[in-house]
Amino acid sequence: MNQDLKNLLKVQDFDQAIARLEEEREKIEQKEQKILDVIGTKEMQLKTAKEEKDAILKDKLFKEGLLADTLENLKKLDIKLNTSTSEKQLQAVNIEIEIAKTNKNVLEEKILSLEEDMDAKDKDIKELEDRYTQLQKTLEEHKTKFNERRREINVEIEEIKLNKEQLLNDVDKELLVKYEKLNKWTKGTSIVPVRKDACYGCFMKLTPQILTILEDTDEIVYCPNCGRMLYKEESDDDNG
Ligand SMILES: [Zn+2]
Numbered sequence: 086m087n088q089d090l091k092n093l094l095k096v097q098d099f100d101q102a103i104a105r106l107e108e109e110r111e112k113i114e115q116k117e118q119k120i121l122d123v124i125g126t127k128e129m130q131l132k133t134a135k136e137e138k139d140a141i142l143k144d145k146l147f148k149e150g151l152l153a154d155t156l157e158n159l160k161k162l163d164i165k166l167n168t169s170t171s172e173k174q175l176q177a178v179n180i181e182i183e184i185a186k187t188n189k190n191v192l193e194e195k196i197l198s199l200e201e202d203m204d205a206k207d208k209d210i211k212e213l214e215d216r217y218t219q220l221q222k223t224l225e226e227h228k229t230k231f232n233e234r235r236r237e238i239n240v241e242i243e244e245i246k247l248n249k250e251q252l253l254n255d256v257d258k259e260l261l262v263k264y265e266k267l268n269k270w271t272k273g274t275s276i277v278p279v280r281k282d283a284c285y286g287c288f289m290k291l292t293p294q295i296l297t298i299l300e301d302t303d304e305i306v307y308c309p310n311c312g313r314m315l316y317k318e319e320s321d322d323d324n325g
Pocket of ligand 1: 284286308313
């Protein structure tokens with residue numbers, strides 16, 4: 086096998102290792118983002134629930150004000166009733182009292198129902214807060230693990246890059262340019278072995294001429310179909 090290609094194959098191994106680590110790092114980012122999204126949703130739900138509770142409370146306070154006015158009015162009507170002299174006056178005051186009493190009952194019922202609504206909202210809020218706390222805890226736990234692994238990955242990548250840099254001194258520059266051009270679309274499979282007389286990148290059968298060149302010479306051979314650099318595996322026979 087061509088020595089330049091041999092060196093370049095090591096470069097490809099490094100590039101593949103870097104790509105795998107970067108992919109893992111990307112997956113960690115996605116997982117972390119997923120948890121953050123769920124937390125964000127819970128935050129929104131919590132905010133909405135609190136706003137709804139505030140609205141109920143406002144309504145309740147308003148109706149309590151109305152009820153206080155009504156009770157005050159009833160007191161006044163009671164005095165008026167006691168001081169009424171004519172039958173007509175009495176009748177009029179009694180009607181007013183009836184109306185005020187109906188209002189009082191309606192308001193009291195409404196306030197009671199609003200109190201029930203508030204209790205239900207409180208329960209919702211409590212549940213949401215518990216879930217939120219739980220999620221924050223999960224995030225913290227994962228974040229520690231994520232950050233640790235991220236740090237490891239970054240160190241590993243730096244190490245590989247350093248090794249790669251050193252190796253690049255031994256790689257033919259022109260060949261490296263070709264490799265990097267190929268790498269833009271092959272994604273780490275620019276140099277592939279020949280297996281069962283086919284290019285292991287695009288799986289096209291190779292012509293006997295190309296196979297002969299690979300077998301007998303030290304030349305760098307490109308797959309006529311996909312353009313990848315080909316090499317013959319050295320270890321065992323071609324029963325692959
Ligand atoms: Zn090919």
